[in-house]
Amino acid sequence: NFFEPFFDKLVQGTYVxxxxxxxxxxxxxxxxxxxxxxxxxxxxxxFAGEKTKKGVMLVYGKxxxxxxxxxxxxxxxxxxxxxxxxxxxxxxxxxxxxxxxxIKQYNAIKEMPSRHKYxxxxxxxxxxxxxxxxxxxxxxxxxxxxxxRDVAAAKTANNFDKSIELEARLAQMQHANEQRLAVKxxxxxxxxxxxxxxxxxxxxxDMDAGASNRAQMDNMSAAQKLQYVxxxxxxxxxxxxxxxxxxxxxxKLVKLPDGRIMTVNKLVEVEAxxxxxxxxxxxxxxxxxxxxxxxxKRKAQELAVVETRVNSVEIEGDGTDIANKTIRFIDDDGxxxxxxxxxxxxxxxxxxxxxxxxxEVKKTxxxxxxxxxxxxxxxxxxxxxxx
Numbered sequence: 001n002f003f004e005p006f007f008d009k010l011v012q013g014t015y016v017x018x019x020x021x022x023x024x025x026x027x028x029x030x031x032x033x034x035x036x037x038x039x040x041x042x043x044x045x046x047f048a049g050e051k052t053k054k055g056v057m058l059v060y061g062k063x064x065x066x067x068x069x070x071x072x073x074x075x076x077x078x079x080x081x082x083x084x085x086x087x088x089x090x091x092x093x094x095x096x097x098x099x100x101x102x103i104k105q106y107n108a109i110k111e112m113p114s115r116h117k118y119x120x121x122x123x124x125x126x127x128x129x130x131x132x133x134x135x136x137x138x139x140x141x142x143x144x145x146x147x148x149r150d151v152a153a154a155k156t157a158n159n160f161d162k163s164i165e166l167e168a169r170l171a172q173m174q175h176a177n178e179q180r181l182a183v184k185x186x187x188x189x190x191x192x193x194x195x196x197x198x199x200x201x202x203x204x205x206d207m208d209a210g211a212s213n214r215a216q217m218d219n220m221s222a223a224q225k226l227q228y229v230x231x232x233x234x235x236x237x238x239x240x241x242x243x244x245x246x247x248x249x250x251x252k253l254v255k256l257p258d259g260r261i262m263t264v265n266k267l268v269e270v271e272a273x274x275x276x277x278x279x280x281x282x283x284x285x286x287x288x289x290x291x292x293x294x295x296x297k298r299k300a301q302e303l304a305v306v307e308t309r310v311n312s313v314e315i316e317g318d319g320t321d322i323a324n325k326t327i328r329f330i331d332d333d334g335x336x337x338x339x340x341x342x343x344x345x346x347x348x349x350x351x352x353x354x355x356x357x358x359x360e361v362k363k364t365x366x367x368x369x370x371x372x373x374x375x376x377x378x379x380x381x382x383x384x385x386x387x
Contacts, residue, residue: 001131002047002069005122010112011056013105017073017081018058030073032085033058041068047303060085121150123133140177147173221292237263241272251323317341 002308004010017030041055047070055068089096092171123146147170154163239247244261253270261270317325327339 002052003050003126004113005097005125006112008117010109011245012034012037012223014109016056016058017075017077018067018071019073030075030078030081031060032077032081033060035059045070060319061088062093079177121154123149140173140180144170144173152170192288204348237268237270238273239270244270244272 005133014034014035016033016035018033019028021029036057036059039055042053044051044053045068047068052069055066056072058065086096114199123142126142135225139344143167151166151170153164154160154166192253217227244253247270248255248261252264254259254264262268313327316328323340324343328336329339331337340341364376
């Protein structure tokens with residue numbers, strides 16, 4: 001706390017971050033500075049629930065500036081901020097603290113609050129400050145300590161009248177502190193009772209919800225049960241018992257020593273479906289499930305359409321690649337449509353672009369030597385000059 005009597009000594013020589021500006025991207029720019037000493041600023045400002053004029057003198061290289069405690073950043077130091085500070089000190093030929101120096105200062109700061117011994121004057125100042133800020137309840141413990149010291153000092157000085165007066169005030173403070181602690185204890189007990197009652201209500205709701213779910217499951221059909229199980233499964237796979245046996249034999253599933261069946265990577269647990277959920281093994285019922293009946297009807301219609309289409313299609317060509325075959329099928333109006341292979345169409349287009357020379361013509365052609373070629377060039381040139 002900044003109002004502790006050892007605060008000025010504690011922060012001297014420490015390092016802090018402070019925001020100085022915003023860059024073009026709107027990101028805050030920070031500087032890593034050293035605290036030279038504690039000072040007072042011109043105006044009071046709110047900090048930690050109180051108003052104060054206490055500030056710090058910051059040093060960055062050879063530059064100094066004052067800052068309020070509220071302006072200091074509580075963010076972690078970034079590597080680029082430390083490198084910028086270190087390079088700036090090196091450019092000024094100033095000493096950069098070593099790691100050993102930083103560890104020594106950290107240990108001293110950590111031990112200072114526990115090693116500090118409060119004087120009577122310091123305790124009085126803290127009590128008066130608490131009273132001025134309207135936090136009398138918070139200062140009860142501090143005032144009790146101060147009164148105990150005053151009583152001991154009065155007895156040492158043989159001032160019995162003052163010691164009796166101080167002991168009476170001390171008893172009042174101790175009684176007020178006990179009442180405050182009792183109220184806090186009652187509040188804690190009451191809150192615990194409320195939490196316990198809420199937990200019991202939540203457990204009852206969960207049990208009622210489980211019973212309701214089980215009642216709904218009993219009234220579900222086999223298909224609805226299967227859909228519910230798959231939707232509510234979490235990291236669990238459901239298979240029929242015969243499929244589990246087949247996968248275990250093929251090594252796709254493994255059985256653990258505790259009896260659980262897992263996938264090979266042991267990430268998903270496999271559980272057998274109940275007999276009444278599997279359509280082939282479900283219990284006898286008076287009427288067939290509606291969803292299963294509709295699914296069978298849809299599959300039968302699809303098979304009928306596929307059978308009709310197969311009878312109305314002709315495929316011509318050798319080989320197994322369907323892309324190199326000619327496909328003919330009947331449209332709805334009764335006409336035939338032919339789909340030719342893409343390779344055949346491309347070959348026709350290529351033949352139309354350039355003339356084709358037969359092998360017989362190629363055999364009758366004779367090549368020309370370099371001597372004959374140059375003689376023909378000379379003759380053509382002489383004919384052009386004579387013309």
